Amino acid sequence: EKSFFLIAGPCVVESEELVMEVADKVSGICKNLGIPYVFKASYRKANRTSASSFTGLGDETGLALVKKVGETYKLPTTSDIHAHEEAAEAAKYVDILQIPAFLCRQTDLLVAAAETGKIVNVKKGQFLSGPSMKFAVEKIKNAGNNKIILTERGTTFGYQDLVVDYRNIPWMQAHQTPVVMDVTHSLQQPNQTSGVTGGNPQLISTIAKAAIATGADGLFIETHPNPAVALSDGANMLKLDLLGGLLEQLVKLRAAIV
Amino acid sequence: EKSFFLIAGPCVVESEELVMEVADKVSGICKNLGIPYVFKASYRKANRTSASSFTGLGDETGLALVKKVGETYKLPTTSDIHAHEEAAEAAKYVDILQIPAFLCRQTDLLVAAAETGKIVNVKKGQFLSGPSMKFAVEKIKNAGNNKIILTERGTTFGYQDLVVDYRNIPWMQAHQTPVVMDVTHSLQQPNQTSGVTGGNPQLISTIAKAAIATGADGLFIETHPNPAVALSDGANMLKLDLLGGLLEQLVKLRAAIV
């Protein structure tokens, strides 16, 4: 496989209409460009900064909509889980279980995800180095599952900023797993006084290009037809209209390094 | 109350003998010095770096021993929980439920802890600022519980070090909660290649003195009769023999600032 793969979708399942629209457009773009595409949407947001933020439509509704997207567009799908008891249930609906960065050290959660037999995509904690993700890999392998993806999403850099350290791409690939760059969350600006995590969407192409150039196997990009009205992470999502142009550039860049 | 309080004990419940020995010695020291004492030991370690590290004697055994310590020595007790379904069970045994730093953004866990009616002690994530802990406080208050403690335990500072930012003490006290300095974990050195988090135990008194001087309401110190053979966090725990001398100095320091 010469192309990178793409994990993309809206941050959270807001409605059937939204997930279908995004999947339709992104799958069309990816088919044209030869990019393997995995549909992503969260069915629940469990660690919003503020308790008053939107957290989803209900777990079963959210998961069922993700599954419906996968069946309708013949796409593999992924969503994130937050507690070990969610693993088996979510595994009925999606192909890849994503472990949130804050939870990447929780052994019970990693083991429960591993035991579903699904692919497990672990996001590197903002407090962890790429080399130390080997312990997450080992926890999953020891539970009998070798299908592992690791995702870079930025590292704590003072209180109100994250920095992407591209050394983590080769460092995590040394664990013999594909490595994904989560472009969207790498641009978060945490600890804002408003309780709404800010961002820098104009830097999306900078983060993505550096990832492809340094050999990332996949990209994770949250996208929305209208980020300004999104119910979560609107500050960082890429406007859906801009995704095609960005991916075209990245496909050219990828061709230059393989 | 003019003294600071002390949360102390061995990192994990290794055996009945160990927890009784520690509680006996520490409660004696604190009685002499007029320091309110809360016995602490984890009944399970859920996020060890490496899956092969010791994780406990079994939840019920561990919790029951913590409770027995409390009854034997007439002490309030605390232990940490790692998933929302543990809250109600742990609340049968301990007086303060501690939320680990990595999990301080997990709304379900905070709410479940709050709903037990016990005191909830939330450790500040290594990736969070003191001011942004207000959202954890609000999640607990919104669940109907106003008995909240916040704990500083260091902030990510490059991959292999933590730094204690003492501005967080007044910043977190501004949330109208007591603030504890976790001296032990502030000295961790994460992301070591061995998978065993290192530390700097000789700096324990530096961290503790600065905390008392800047107005911390409590201290959290893990202590063990022989840290070199401890089953968890031995690199950071204070040798039990040294605790009395340190606390004497801190009591003098406290008297100078109130």
Add this chain to the structure above:
Amino acid sequence: EKSFFLIAGPCVVESEELVMEVADKVSGICKNLGIPYVFKASYRKANRTSASSFTGLGDETGLALVKKVGETYKLPTTSDIHAHEEAAEAAKYVDILQIPAFLCRQTDLLVAAAETGKIVNVKKGQFLSGPSMKFAVEKIKNAGNNKIILTERGTTFGYQDLVVDYRNIPWMQAHQTPVVMDVTHSLQQPNQTSGVTGGNPQLISTIAKAAIATGADGLFIETHPNPAVALSDGANMLKLDLLGGLLEQLVKLRAAIV
């Protein structure tokens, strides 16, 4: 000597009136409290963020006024130098030559300061650890001067913040030098878009108390009768009226640790 010493004054020599007023008030306070006092004011600001900021009255005028303060109030004095050729000239006027943090690795500057025979006070670079200040100490000792002070002034913590790591106090004292906490500059918030470095003056007592509690030998505090109209660093300077109350608390704290 049981007390800590104080290095204090306005950031820059703005006028004779100002330096005399500050020296008069601060020397009175320190005499009352038994604190050895060193008068400080910069005769030139060589590394202002922005070229349009005030840089001084002229070197000779500035230095002569510092010397006059020393003679008038029988105080040792200090000022900072920025290039090796300034060392010999400044040494005619002041007792302690201060090396700015950005310049603490410049061998020529350290050697020139050392060769004056004056006390050399080197500020730890925002990019350096306390242990690595041993190389600055060695450069000065190799030039034949053993009269060295090291000063902590915060470490880079993301782009727009500094953090004070109190481990640096014992770590730098291990180089067998007195260690000073620069309270004022530790509170800078660099890289502000305005080109004027911001600050948090309300945290001055937090920074100072933690320093005394952890054994700092001296404090550095810039003070001004009216920081709001100061020509440099107004955002961080302590209002002169508040200095006496702060020092009283610190003297009590010091007494509790020696």
Add this chain to the structure above:
Amino acid sequence: EKSFFLIAGPCVVESEELVMEVADKVSGICKNLGIPYVFKASYRKANRTSASSFTGLGDETGLALVKKVGETYKLPTTSDIHAHEEAAEAAKYVDILQIPAFLCRQTDLLVAAAETGKIVNVKKGQFLSGPSMKFAVEKIKNAGNNKIILTERGTTFGYQDLVVDYRNIPWMQAHQTPVVMDVTHSLQQPNQTSGVTGGNPQLISTIAKAAIATGADGLFIETHPNPAVALSDGANMLKLDLLGGLLEQLVKLRAAIV
């Protein structure tokens, strides 16, 4: 001009033989690949961690050898200056005056460099953000010189590591200057207990590829026929034999983004 340019050479002028060998090989490679080449070597190392490290052959000897390289191979040249009084002298020998990162806030130095009329290449301090380099740019422009280059060389990330933040490339290009990635020094690991700054030479291609992908106008790479015996920065320099292969990849990458 479609290619990026290359600033390369040995860290310091060790001998005529060395500088000629490096210039000969690198200029041959660059001619083949269509890369504009600027020869770089320091004539003096002014801020070595340790006073016992090698600092050069003497200023005039070093500068004269740099100039001889330029004349022999018809190359523009560059070297770094460390004090304002060096600017005019160095300008007689080289085409680009480089300002070290630690000194990027020293107004006198920037102004003296600007006044030579030469191109001034300012390295971003490890403690500065890309946006705040606008003040360095303004200081040079105000001195009447618009020929400015800015160089990224990593940012303080804990004590013993640097991280390259690729957002700084577009952020510094917003100052209307070409931006260079200093691959070599971005890989330094400062504050090592040995007093010799360590490094990660195997990551050179990661740092360089990400820079080209994100639009860097130039690269700075120190190279040596045998880094293991180099008199400065051997831990980070690229072995000369490996330079051609790396540049070939980078030329392909560059073609994919323009």
